[in-house]
Amino acid sequence: MRKNGLGSYQIDLKETIYLSHYQLPIEEIEELELIPQIEIDERGNEIEITGCLFLYGQYRGNQSKANIEETDELADSYEESVRFDPLVADRGPVSPLVNQDKLENRIPIKITLPRGKVREVDDVYAHIHSFDYELKSPYQIEVVASLIISGLMEEEELNQRKNDPLHYVQLQEELENEEQFEFVHVASRFQESINSYSEPPTDKKSGLEEQLDSIQFGQSAGQEGEKEEVMSTEAQIRIEDEQEQEQLDFDYKKQLEEEKEEEKEETAKKMVMEQKQQKESNEEQQADNVVPLPGLDESMLEEEQDEDDVSLFHTDEEVKVAISSKGTKQDREPIHSLSSIFSKTPKAPEIEEKEVREEAHIEEQGGTEAAEDDQALYLTNFMGEKEEHFTKIKMCIMQRDETIEDIAERYQLNVESILRVNQAGRNQLGAGQILYIPAKG
Amino acid sequence: VIILKVTNEQLRKLLATYKLKASRIEPVEQGYLAETTKGTKLISVWDNADLLRWSNSWREELFKLGHQEVERFLVNGNKKRYIRYQGKYFVVSDVPRGNPPDPYQKEDCLLAGEAYGKIHLAVTQIKSKLQVVSHSPIEEQLFSEGMERIKEQFHMIEEKEAPELLDEVMYLNIPLLYQRLGRAHQLWQRVSHSVADFPLSSAGFQFSQLIKFTNGCYVRGGYNVPLCRLHEDTAQAIREIYEHSGWSSQAIADFLEGYEKHRKLSDEELVYLLIHFTVPWDVWNHFSDYVKQSNLSEEQAEDLMESIRRQRYWDDVTIQIAKYIDVKKKLSA
Numbered sequence: 001m002r003k004n005g006l007g008s009y010q011i012d013l014k015e016t017i018y019l020s021h022y023q024l025p026i027e028e029i030e031e032l033e034l035i036p037q038i039e040i041d042e043r044g045n046e047i048e049i050t051g052c053l054f055l056y057g058q059y060r061g062n063q064s065k066a067n068i069e070e071t072d073e074l075a076d077s078y079e080e081s082v083r084f085d086p087l088v089a090d091r092g093p094v095s096p097l098v099n100q101d102k103l104e105n106r107i108p109i110k111i112t113l114p115r116g117k118v119r120e121v122d123d124v125y126a127h128i129h130s131f132d133y134e135l136k137s138p139y140q141i142e143v144v145a146s147l148i149i150s151g152l153m154e155e156e157e158l159n160q161r162k163n164d165p166l167h168y169v170q171l172q173e174e175l176e177n178e179e180q181f182e183f184v185h186v187a188s189r190f191q192e193s194i195n196s197y198s199e200p201p202t203d204k205k206s207g208l209e210e211q212l213d214s215i216q217f218g219q220s221a222g223q224e225g226e227k228e229e230v231m232s233t234e235a236q237i238r239i240e241d242e243q244e245q246e247q248l249d250f251d252y253k254k255q256l257e258e259e260k261e262e263e264k265e266e267t268a269k270k271m272v273m274e275q276k277q278q279k280e281s282n283e284e285q286q287a288d289n290v291v292p293l294p295g296l297d298e299s300m301l302e303e304e305q306d307e308d309d310v311s312l313f314h315t316d317e318e319v320k321v322a323i324s325s326k327g328t329k330q331d332r333e334p335i336h337s338l339s340s341i342f343s344k345t346p347k348a349p350e351i352e353e354k355e356v357r358e359e360a361h362i363e364e365q366g367g368t369e370a371a372e373d374d375q376a377l378y379l380t381n382f383m384g385e386k387e388e389h390f391t392k393i394k395m396c397i398m399q400r401d402e403t404i405e406d407i408a409e410r411y412q413l414n415v416e417s418i419l420r421v422n423q424a425g426r427n428q429l430g431a432g433q434i435l436y437i438p439a440k441g
Numbered sequence: 442v443i444i445l446k447v448t449n450e451q452l453r454k455l456l457a458t459y460k461l462k463a464s465r466i467e468p469v470e471q472g473y474l475a476e477t478t479k480g481t482k483l484i485s486v487w488d489n490a491d492l493l494r495w496s497n498s499w500r501e502e503l504f505k506l507g508h509q510e511v512e513r514f515l516v517n518g519n520k521k522r523y524i525r526y527q528g529k530y531f532v533v534s535d536v537p538r539g540n541p542p543d544p545y546q547k548e549d550c551l552l553a554g555e556a557y558g559k560i561h562l563a564v565t566q567i568k569s570k571l572q573v574v575s576h577s578p579i580e581e582q583l584f585s586e587g588m589e590r591i592k593e594q595f596h597m598i599e600e601k602e603a604p605e606l607l608d609e610v611m612y613l614n615i616p617l618l619y620q621r622l623g624r625a626h627q628l629w630q631r632v633s634h635s636v637a638d639f640p641l642s643s644a645g646f647q648f649s650q651l652i653k654f655t656n657g658c659y660v661r662g663g664y665n666v667p668l669c670r671l672h673e674d675t676a677q678a679i680r681e682i683y684e685h686s687g688w689s690s691q692a693i694a695d696f697l698e699g700y701e702k703h704r705k706l707s708d709e710e711l712v713y714l715l716i717h718f719t720v721p722w723d724v725w726n727h728f729s730d731y732v733k734q735s736n737l738s739e740e741q742a743e744d745l746m747e748s749i750r751r752q753r754y755w756d757d758v759t760i761q762i763a764k765y766i767d768v769k770k771k772l773s774a
Contacts, residue, residue: 066595066612066613066615066616067616068591068592068595068615068616068619069616069619069620070623071619071620071623071624071626071627073627074624074627074628074631077763077767078712078715078762078763078764078766078767079760079763079764079767081624081627081628081763082624082715082718082719082759082760082763083760084617084620084621084624084756085617085620086617086752086753086756087614087617087618087721087724087749087752087753088610088613088614088617088749089610089746089749089750090610091606091609091610091612091613092613095604095609096609096612096613097598097599097601097604097608097609097612
């Protein structure tokens, strides 16, 4: 599985279909379709994508047509002359009168997504992106296809939400109005601070990442817990959470890319230090413009330091996923299954979420200032002596059919100030884009 | 059972002309069985004087050839071997008791072959103006019409909108039938000119007409049996031996060996025999019924399947006979 554009993931499937004894061996495929028959349902805290990929086709069989042939000349020996093919009492599994057959096979799909990965269930849809086949033998077809699951939230958005205790509360309550985030912005280098907040430990995943990884492809619920159970025909699906490939519309993103390598180590150290300080002196924090940083510890830092080339947004992980085929009626031959184990029990997110909630709770109980102070301290340390001024901004995601004017009006700002903060032009804006809303004054 | 308006009293008077006194008379197939003072006697009733004459001839010829174990027609007080009554011919003969040869026994197969060889040697001595009464199924018509019928049926099945399982089985077998029939036709074309000159023989001679004796086989029966070309009976005997010997081709070889002790089979005769086995008769007959009825009953269909399964045995014996011919040709070359 790999990321495939905004809010979508591509699942590469490779399935070998074996014909049953009751099917004609294939001479030539005349028609072959792969149709997703998938339902997307919300079940508790999960989104279940279930159904199958229905492979349907018609082909010309390689069954040689019965034919009346004129008798050869008598051979020299009588023995040779009277050797005949034996008569047949059984017409065989396939009618000798047909030379075409149908191919029908269902590749079961079951994908489980954390509910938090999806804004609206209706946003999620699946479609076949590419599809090809290879006739391995008259009895065997290898189908290669890419299934796209679209409508998922961007990781950037997830990270931002993750770091926003208020949002977490909202998320849990399944509030609909989720596009607004509030977080600390360091005026001159806000990209870095955004990055710092978003930066996941390279080895240990953040809760949401783990939730993301818990997308499962399995034949049955019983298989969901089985990790890396890969059968012969399994499709290996890689997660390549390639944030770099996303369309970065903001200049700060580009700048971030350039600077992240040199800043990462220092940033991470500061984050850890800040986190420690945050834990130790929550009550002593005085700043009022910060939000708590999701837990990072030294071990994370150490592991991160080992992977200098890892992007702050980048999680490059290969996960084996198998999607299994249940035997269909015609699948007398054992059909290799693709059963997916792509899961990691999303416990960490719960812990992390709990921490965030607790912190958010402190905020709500009047501890907001203390928490923000804590974060301010962290940021102060993080930025060193270079920056000491903080500006409070909001962030929103442009919705469909929403204009920059609408956003400016909503926040009672002028368009130019929003564009300036975002270092973007009007023509660079589009739905789904994150906009930073500067604080008034 | 021949039903005649003949009383026991009339039959007793008939037997009296043979100087026989019957204690008990009962009707049986082809006539009456009488317990007499000189043993059990069969009174066979014949319709056709020419057949009776021909039948008497081969028995007498066989006897002359030294094969005394043959059912001969007894001579009555009128020095005739029959009594004509009500347009029928009443013939009296001995009824030997005993068992037929056992096809599982090599010796019995040899003896049976010898008996057949002698009988055929006898029939070739008969100077008869009789024509073939029973036509052999192996004729040009079988091949020309049969092969055409096969093709027609093949296309008919192909054009069926909803062919049934039986159609599909037939469809698979039709080319194989055609292959066999075509080959048999080729063999027939090779020997047909010679076969026309083959002597007549009893069409319905059964292996069970032989009764085993210590040094041979007693030949009996053959009443009112139509005549046909020589070796219809040989093919029939081979079938019986083969089936009742557990599909032993060695039994066939023994039979032929015994046969040729007394009468050599020409190449044409052997090829003619081969044709009999090249045509898969049982399956062919079912096919003919299928064509006539456009279908087969469930029972017929089951019989067809069984025939198809058994055909592999017939295919084997066909090859054995072909080998026999090949070897013989080499030896004579």
